Amino acid sequence: MKSQYWDRETIEQYQLRKVQNILLHAGSNVPYYRDLFKSVRFDPKKFKSLKDLERIPLLDKESIRKNPEQFIADHRNTIHGYWKQTTGSTGTPLKLFLDRDCHINKYAATLRAYHWAGYSPGKRAFLLVEPGGLNKDFRYRLTSNSIFFDTRAVNRENVRKFYRLLKRFQPRYYVGYGRAFLLLYKYLHELKLDVPSPRSMVHYGENLMENDRVKLEAVYRTKVYDFYSHREDTVIAADPEPGKKYLMEDFFYPEIIDDQNQPIEEGTGELIGTGFYNYTMPLIRYKTTDILTVKKYTEANRYKFTQVEKIQGRMNDKITTPGGREFYFMGEPIFNIPGIISAQFIQDKIDHISIKLLTDDEFRMESTDQVKKNCKDYINEQMVFDVELVDKFEERGSGGKRPIIISRLD
Incomplete structure (x- = not known):
């Protein structure tokens, strides 16, 4: 361009x-x-x-x-x-x-930004994609010459299975959420598996903190570009x-x-x-x-x-499931429910999440059951969800920030 x-x-x-x-x-x-x-x-x-x-x-x-x-x-x-x-x-x-x-x-x-990182369509790439982006936990896609791994599926057992595909395919470029790549590294390290080093990594989807950039560059031995x-x-x-x-x-x-x-x-x-x-x-x-x-x-x-x-901005905590998976966004389960203005998810136990809702006149109390069902289906593990209607969200720090996900786990 x-x-x-x-x-x-x-x-x-x-x-x-x-x-x-x-x-x-x-x-x-x-x-x-x-x-x-x-x-x-x-x-x-x-x-x-x-x-x-x-x-x-x-x-x-x-x-x-x-x-x-x-x-x-x-x-x-x-x-x-x-x-x-x-x-x-x-x-x-x-x-x-x-x-x-x-x-x-x-x-x-977007292609220009990826080109700055050395990537162009057709080159071998590995994408840690956002929830809902796949109909399988991980797969190879011929049309883009890429392998994909759903962030919701990153746990110890799936990483062990995915590693065979990763080693066989040998992608030159990594694209996705920085915190998901750090979680992937954690499991690779625990499993005593070699961590492949790409030519570069493109981070997107959330705010990239400088300490996360430094850590990603160190463990993957590459340069990280933010999009x-x-x-x-x-x-x-x-x-x-x-x-x-x-x-x-x-x-x-x-x-x-x-x-x-x-x-x-x-x-x-x-x-x-x-x-x-x-x-x-x-x-x-x-x-x-x-x-x-x-x-x-x-x-x-x-x-x-x-x-x-x-x-x-867009720097929330994460939800950690009993199975060890991590969720960074929770908008999808509440999107199509009328009357919900905004939501805040607070995890106080490994198997419990409190959902705070700001609503308008379109919201019906019976919809709280739908919120809980959608969240259970979305995470797909044994967790308990409580719903509370509130006038304002919990703030953090002196700047009045209202994180959408708050974790109180140690």
Whole structure:
């Protein structure tokens, strides 16, 4: 992608053109934005500067969750697309509609990030995939020349079985959740099995802590590249080299806002994203709830994108089952139950989890049994689940963080 080598002026001109196009489209074709622009007296035809975007109110997850159809363009039936749900890593699973052009551009941006790590389609790869991504615990897929291992299935016995496939296939690149790879290493080490060393590892799906990066690079004897994105397809960041991350500003327009919702150019604040490519369900000034520390681009840098020094977000504890498996996300079991705004999972015993729910008027008390059943089916081990309706979640630390998964196991 030539855009990675653009100078800053070209990047900003491209952003202005893309934002203009999405605003004109949304104002004419999307019910939510037609009403919003009218209420705040915003005319997309008069949009001349990226600074003008600040006149549009910020968009939060709850607005989308309550009425996703209001964000769908009138011409949806004429565009190839599909419904998609988020993992609920922030506690609020969302239902989204993504069109083909958005998917293609997200795929291209993802391939660029993987290319920085040395990977390209067809090269032998090993993916530790998210829950629900497989119909088997592990398998080989000819079309991608890759082997896959479901994170939910990583336990001592399955690792012993999977190791034969791993040694026979000898993948050059590893892709997946860092904590899942650390768990895999733990079992390989306990089983006294050699730990294969790939050419590189691409981490995604959760916040990569620096101590985890150091540990992964040490035990797998390789370099770790971090890839950050959302299923909403409004933001992407990646490492052209290990530990040096940039916002991909040719894919979206980013803003960083402080505690007063005021944009800042450098420092720490919440990442706001406006996607360029999803014309079926455009999200404008979308609040990611992730806190980033950023630096302005400099001419000395090879890439003239905004540099990310730190990401604070989507870092939950994990659920550990009696069988030794680990779960990092729990959005799937609650996604299709009406009335659930958000959920928090607190594990106080190896076989017990307390589920805290924030709900609205659509929620029915009999749905608590469905929540428990879905969670039991999802984890598929002997565990007890209790459900409690609450007004607010448990916080951690002075910053008011509300982890979606809290573990109180020793």
